Amino acid sequence: MEKIKVKLCAGTMCYVMGGAQLMEINDLLSDEEKSFVEISLSPCLQRCNGEERPPFAEINGKPLQGVNKETLLQIIKEEIKNAVR
C-alpha cells in the first residue's frame, strides 16, 4: 500500500502563525499509524497571501488550511481508515 503523503509547510509565515506545533505531529501517531504515513516538510507552499488561514499542509495532494496538531491527527487517521478499506 502506498504511504499517505503528508506535507507540512515549513515557511516562516506558517511557522510563526501556529505551524511550529505541527512539527511534532509525529509524536501523536502510534507506531502502526507511523508505518502508513510519510511526513515531509515543504518550502513555503505560497498560499499565505490569499484569503486562506495558515498554517497550511497537504495530505495526498489535498490542500488543508488552519490546521492544528489535533485536527491534522484526525484527518490523518481518517485517511488511513479510507486507504486500508
Added chain:
Amino acid sequence: MLYDNFAMLTKRELLIRIVKLLKEDELITKLKYLPVEMRPRNKRPVRCCVHKDRYILKHKIISILGFEITDEEIDLIHLSDFARMAMANKNMKENILSVVHEACSACIQSQYAVTNLCRGCEGRPCVMNCPKNAISFIGGKANISSVDCVSCGLCQKVCPYHAIVFTPVPCEDVCPVKAITKDAEGVEHIDKTKCIYCGKCMQACPYGAIMERSKIIDIHKSLSNPKKKVIAIPAPAIFGQFNATPGQVLAAIKQIGFDDVVEVALGAETTAANEAKELEEKMQEGQPFMTTSCCPAYTGWVEKHAPMLKPFVSETRSPMVYAARYAKEKYPDAEVVFIGPCLAKRHEADSVPEVDYVMSFEELGAFMVAYNIDVDNCSEKELNRDVTKYGRGFAQAGGVQAAVVHAIGDKYTNEHIEGLDKKNQALLKSMAKKPVAQFVEVMACDGGCINGPCSLAPLTLAKRQIKKVLE
C-alpha cells in the same frame, strides 16, 4: 495560555501587518485600515460586536507603536496621527508591560463556586469536610460563603458530582509575585514596584489584554536608514526557535537588513569564564553559596522580593551585556539590537547603555514574514569559531551550570532551579540560611530561555532543535 490560541495569533498578525506597512512606507497612509481589514463586518465578532473588536485592535496597535495606552485621550486621536507621531519619534512609552483596559475582561475574582450541577445530595461531603464551615444549604443547593472560604479546594475534591469549580483569573493565578490586581471595576493593573517582568501574565491572558513595549518602529527606521549601522545580537535561545541550521538562522536575521549579527553566546563565553572566577573567589572568602545573575526576571525578583539573597547573587554581567560591548567595540558608531525570548531583558536593557533596542523572537518572526525570508531557504552564514557549545548551551536550563562547571571543574556542588513558582521561591529564600548547593543556576522560565514568554517554538520542539545544535 500555554497552548496556541487566537489571542497570540492576533498579536502576531498585528506585528506582521505593521512591519509590512513599514516596509512599504505606508504606515501613515494605511494604518487606519488595519482594524477594519482584520475584523470585517461579515465575520462573526469575538467580543460583543465588531466595533468593540476594532476598538480593542486600535488600542493594541497603539501599544505596539510605542505609546502609553492608559489615558482616555487616546480615543480622541486618529490611528493615522499615531502613525505620524510614531514615525516622528514621539513615542516614548515607559511601561514595559501594560494592561489594555478595553481588552481586559475583568474576570470575576478567583474563587471556589458551586455550579448548578449540585444535586443537594444527602451526603453533603462539602459541608462536612469544609475546615472553615463556609458552606451552607440555600434553596436545596450548596452555597459557599466568600467571606469564610479560604480556597483550600477540599469541597471540590469531595463533591461526587464534580459540581464545584474553581473560577480562575488567569493572569493573577500565574503571577509569582502578586503584582497584578484588580481595581474597583475589576480591571487588572500591574504594580511596577512588584512586577519582575517574567511575562507569565502576558502569556496567560486569554484575551491578549496584556501588551509589551515594542520598539519595532524605531528598529525599522534604523534598519532603513542607509547612514545607520545596526548590529543584531540574538540570544542563544534563537537556535531552538527554527527548523534550520545555526548558519541559516543567522543569515536569515542578517537578511532583514542588519549590518552584522553577533551571537550573544559569544558574550556567554565571557559570562561563564567570569562567573567561574567569581565563584572560586567567593568560595575562598568563605561565602556559603553563589547564584547566577544572567536571568533578569530572577534578579528582579531578588531586588523586589528577596533582598536577603542579594549578597549571594553573582556580580558577573549577563551574556547580553558582554556581547553588546563586543559589538560596540567592533562597530563604534553602530546601534545594537538584542533579539531574545525574554520580556525582562527589556527592563535590563534600559540600564545597559550598550544595548539600543530589544526585539522579541515574535517580532523577529514578524520581520521575517514581512520580508519574505524563509529561514530554511537561506544560505549558511559562517559561525564565529570563538563560540562553543557551552556558550550556546545557555539557551536552556542547566546550560549556565554546565558551562561554569566546565570552566572550573567539579570542585563545588552545583544545582539549577527552573521556574519561580511558590515552591521554588520558598526554596530560594531558605537558601540564605541553608543553601542546597555552592553554585546555583536560577532561571525564571521552566526549561530555561527557550521557553521564554516571547518564544516561537513550543518547549519540546525547541529542546530538540537545540540538542541538534549542541551536538
